[in-house]
Amino acid sequence: MDKREYQWAWLMVLPVLVLVAFSAVIPLMTVVNYSLQDILGRSSFFVGSEWFKETLNNPRLQSALLRQFAFSFTILAIQIPLGIGIALLMPKRGWQASAVLILITMPLLVPWNVVGSIWQIFTRGDIGLAGFTIRELGYDYNITANAVDAWVTIIIMDIWHWTPLVALLCYSGLRSIPEAYFQAARIDRASKWATFRYIQLPKLTNVLVIAVLLRFMHSFMIYAEPFVLTGGGPGSSTTFLSQSLATMAIAQQDLGPSAAFSIIYFLIILAVSYVFYVTIMNMQKEKAAQQGAGGAE
Amino acid sequence: MSGGKRGLLALYLLFTLLPIYWLLSMSLKTNQEILGAFSLWPESLNLHAYIRILTDPSWYMGYVNSLTYVLMNMTISILVALPAAYAFSRFRFIGDKHLFFWLLTNLMAPPAVFLLPYFQLYYSVGLFDTHIAVALAHCLFNIPLAVWILEGFMSSVPKEVDETAYIDGYSFPAFFVKIFIPMIRSGIGVTLFFLFMFSWVELLLARTLTATNAQPIGAIMTRTSTASGVDWATLAAAGTLTIVPGLLVVYFVRNHIAKGFALGRT
Numbered sequence: 001m002d003k004r005e006y007q008w009a010w011l012m013v014l015p016v017l018v019l020v021a022f023s024a025v026i027p028l029m030t031v032v033n034y035s036l037q038d039i040l041g042r043s044s045f046f047v048g049s050e051w052f053k054e055t056l057n058n059p060r061l062q063s064a065l066l067r068q069f070a071f072s073f074t075i076l077a078i079q080i081p082l083g084i085g086i087a088l089l090m091p092k093r094g095w096q097a098s099a100v101l102i103l104i105t106m107p108l109l110v111p112w113n114v115v116g117s118i119w120q121i122f123t124r125g126d127i128g129l130a131g132f133t134i135r136e137l138g139y140d141y142n143i144t145a146n147a148v149d150a151w152v153t154i155i156i157m158d159i160w161h162w163t164p165l166v167a168l169l170c171y172s173g174l175r176s177i178p179e180a181y182f183q184a185a186r187i188d189r190a191s192k193w194a195t196f197r198y199i200q201l202p203k204l205t206n207v208l209v210i211a212v213l214l215r216f217m218h219s220f221m222i223y224a225e226p227f228v229l230t231g232g233g234p235g236s237s238t239t240f241l242s243q244s245l246a247t248m249a250i251a252q253q254d255l256g257p258s259a260a261f262s263i264i265y266f267l268i269i270l271a272v273s274y275v276f277y278v279t280i281m282n283m284q285k286e287k288a289a290q291q292g293a294g295g296a297e
Numbered sequence: 298m299s300g301g302k303r304g305l306l307a308l309y310l311l312f313t314l315l316p317i318y319w320l321l322s323m324s325l326k327t328n329q330e331i332l333g334a335f336s337l338w339p340e341s342l343n344l345h346a347y348i349r350i351l352t353d354p355s356w357y358m359g360y361v362n363s364l365t366y367v368l369m370n371m372t373i374s375i376l377v378a379l380p381a382a383y384a385f386s387r388f389r390f391i392g393d394k395h396l397f398f399w400l401l402t403n404l405m406a407p408p409a410v411f412l413l414p415y416f417q418l419y420y421s422v423g424l425f426d427t428h429i430a431v432a433l434a435h436c437l438f439n440i441p442l443a444v445w446i447l448e449g450f451m452s453s454v455p456k457e458v459d460e461t462a463y464i465d466g467y468s469f470p471a472f473f474v475k476i477f478i479p480m481i482r483s484g485i486g487v488t489l490f491f492l493f494m495f496s497w498v499e500l501l502l503a504r505t506l507t508a509t510n511a512q513p514i515g516a517i518m519t520r521t522s523t524a525s526g527v528d529w530a531t532l533a534a535a536g537t538l539t540i541v542p543g544l545l546v547v548y549f550v551r552n553h554i555a556k557g558f559a560l561g562r563t
Contacts, residue, residue, distance in 0.1 A: 003387060003388055003389045004387065004388055004389065005388070005389045005390070006387075006388040006389070006390060007390050007391065009384035009387075009388035009390045009393075010384075010390055010391075012380035012381055012383060012384035013380075013381045013384050013385070013390075013396065015376075015377040015380070015381070016377045016378060016381040016400070016440055016444060017396070019373070019377060019433070019436050019440060020400065020403055020436065020437065020440050020441065022433070023403075023411075023433060023434060023436050023437040024403045024406065024411075024437055026414070026418055027411045027414030027415055027418055028411075028414070030413075030414035030417065030418070031410065031411075031413075031414055034413075085305075086306070086309055089302050089305055089306040089309075090306065097555070098551050098552075100306070100310070101547075101551055101554055101555065102544070102547050102548060102551055103310055103313060103314065104309075104310070104313065105547045105554070106313065106317065106540065106543070106544065106547070107313060107317075108494060108543075109493075109494055109497065109498065109540070109542075109543025109544070109546065109547065110498065110536075110539065110540055110543065111497060111498045111499075111500060111514075111515050111539050112498050112499070112500055112515075113500045113515045113518070114515065114518070114536045114539050114540075117320075117518070117532060117533075117536050118316045118317065118319075118320050118536060119316060121319060121320060121323055121529065121532075121533060122315070122316040122319050122320075126332070127323075127331050127332065127335070127529065128319070129315065129316075129319045129337075130315075130316075132335055160312065160313065160316065164313075168554060168558045169558055171555065171558065172554070172555060172556060172557065172558035175555050175556060176556070217404070217405045220407070221407035221408065221409065223408070223409060223501055224500050224501065224515075241407070241409075242407055242408075242409040242501075243409075245407075245409045245410065245412075246409050246412060246501070249409075249412055249413045250412060250413070250505075255413070258413070259413075262409075262410040265407060265409075265410055266406060266407070266410055269402075269405045269406070269407065270402055270405070272405075273401060273402055273404075273405045274398070277398055277401060
């Protein structure tokens with residue numbers, strides 16, 4: 001769409017700017033300030049890049065970062081295909097469609113710490129349905145002692161919690177495909193796979209980019225669920241970035257290093273989101289170009 | 298729909314519902330029953346945990362506090378996001394792209410990064426332990442989210458609609474309220490759903506910015522775990538009750554979700 005140039009539009013954006021700046025810029029400035037100084041009681045002195053060097057060389061944080069990337073990529077690799085699959089299975093109309101929608105959406109609206117509690121209750125070896133059953137079947141399942149069990153449980157918990165988001169985005173994307181496309185495919189005797197590959201999947205690209213973006217950023221700041229379920233353990237095997245940072249900033253009160261850590265953390269997310277932003281913008285341009293061409297036909 | 302498809306979907310629904318069933322079942326048992334012999338369902342419907350939560354102000358005020366800041370945040374976010382999203386979808390202005398990207402980066406800011414500065418900021422302006430503090434803090438990610446979703450819906454409304462309305466003699470506010478907002482109704486519904494969702498489920502900031510007067514239910518729930526063990530029944534009942542508001546919200550927007558969840562970007 002051709003946009004009109006209109007500088008007064010700034011006035012419409014101003015309230016957003018002021019509110020978000022209050023919540024984002026002032027605190028961020030504080031973080032930058034801390035990251036460059038050593039504060040002891042009332043006195044402080046400038047230390048430059050000291051804290052950044054310390055943070056980047058801290059093996060605990062390095063392993064938390066690696067763990068974080070491993071976690072985010074694992075859940076993306078599972079949730080995106082699973083979400084598409086579920087969207088294809090969901091009924092299209094009638095009361096069944098509404099019922100399935102409501103049931104599937106449920107995990108999304110559970111407070112994140114309650115998600116942790118639900119899975120803690122569900123997987124405990126003594127009182128949990130899953131934990132008890134697995135133990136009865138002969139496997140010594142224990143998320144407080146076995147790191148692999150803890151990892152698998154957290155990944156399954158995240159699949160339970162967030163696959164609905166991917167599924168709903170895809171479901172909504174699929175609903176927007178006109179019925180005529182499927183009729184044409186039937187006339188051409190297209191196989192189910194061909195229909196999916198050449199009609200449904202292309203229509204899903206936009207929603208899938210949104211799904212990957214949202215899933216990446218939320219998984220990258222996961223905090224409450226593993227904190228409640230495993231407390232980051234056994235050892236530090238399920239301690240992700242947010243928890244390392246919260247421990248450092250609140251429990252240990254290491255202002256300088258935790259501020260430097262915050263900035264590095266934020267820069268990583270910023271870099272990734274920039275890639276997504278450019279991708280989305282390019283896709284919109286392509287779409288606009290296609291529509292322009294379509295209109296000229 | 299074929300039987301195989303139905304079976305797979307039923308399997309997934311079972312996976313979704315089992316943990317929730319287990320929570321519900323726990324909340325209806327007594328602690329002795331929970332820690333005693335393993336049973337798949339409660340022997341009798343024991344509502345003592347629910348009665349305790351719903352009659353003790355130090356418990357139920359947690360739900361009131363959470364809902365209060367969530368509603369405040371939804372109101373603020375949608376009111377400021379509507380004009381901003383309109384500006385982004387219709388006009389070019391100096392710095393528009395940079396501003397939009399900057400907004401998106403806040404959507405991605407990890408709350409953990411802002412914990413300490415938020416605590417100090419809200420403490421110094423005297424807002425610590427108030428509902429509005431949490432509502433404002435949640436604006437950090439909810440306003441950008443609302444602008445982003447609404448911009449998608451607004452851009453899918455043809456510009457000719459605006460122009461026709463002006464020719465018909467509508468002023469901008471009249472056009473916006475009477476014509477434009479009804480046209481993007483499902484977009485607003487979906488936006489409100491997302492605003493509710495992210496403010497309701499967030500705990501890290503909400504817990505850090507409150508002490509007693511505005512404490513969210515999520516923070517109060519930690520009380521069930523004491524030195525003498527965990528009060529499982531109360532924890533499960535409190536957890537079950539946190540699911541209820543979400544269910545109501547989904548029920549109200551169920552018809553908009555099917556179309557609107559693609560955020561106007563299909």
